[in-house]
Amino acid sequence: MPSRRHVSALAVLALGGLLLTGCAADSSSSGGPDESGSSGSDSNSRDMNTATDQTVAEACADLQEGLSASTSALQEGVSELSADPNAAVEKLNAFVVEFAEVRNGLGNAEVKAQADSAGVAFEELVAQAQAAAADPAALDMNAFMETTQNVQTELTAIGEVCAAG
Template sequence: MPRKTIAVATAALAVALLAGCSTGGSEDGGSDAAGSGSTQTSAPRSATPEAASQSKAEACSAFQSEVEDAAKDLQEQSSQLQADPAAALAKLDELDQSVSEGVASVQNAEVKPKAQAFQAAYRDLLTEVKAITQDPASADMAAFKASTQGLEAASTDFRTVCPSS
């Protein structure tokens, strides 16, 4: 069961991440983020000069550049990782670090909360994957499915601010 779960989780993560993060920044920066409905975590919006000077397109690009390569690498290695749950978890942790670096690189007040929500959703899913691999007999597949859907929703929400160009 752990290998099958890792395979499903890896595929779900790769799809959600690539769908949410490799769409490219908005050239015109003119998408409205209203009605997002996602829960946001951590820092309040900043009014620092850095935040004011980073355009929405620059912020989208900054987040995406940190996350995109790691997500593609995860997707490319998914078949190898299915056979090695420990390596898969290590790769998922590396991706978590890339997402964290991506969030840190965003200073734009409109993009930052979307990137943070994406990070929170990814971490929720990662927590579920780790729980399943540690104790497959007690796997809460409903929680896993909910976390997967949460990541997909956060990806969609991120695209409301950072649509493909």
């Protein structure tokens, strides 16, 4: 049954979103000494839209902070997929938009590049979910699962960049 498999694949995606926030939290707490080298008031008053020279830890912290609310929207979208696929796709689209806004505010080139790669993967996944909501019978589960795996790979790569920073 495609809709159950679809829900299952998106549940994996939601866990990937949690992986992203978890890795960012780990890196920001382990990067604490790095941040303490800069002015404490500076890190508290950072404006993500004007940041141009962030450390990896700062960019990862901004990424985590910016996505904390939208990760719950991602989870809600997943949970609604079987009951109301169009509402689910709307929430997934909202996540993609917010993720783009957060990425655009990052001032560390390494973190931003990896986050942008993850953003492209998310956009592809949401496009496939939208097509499946419109015509569930046309869902190519192999392609969908491959795209889901790509999202997980990209999120893992963000975690690796953040952990290394």
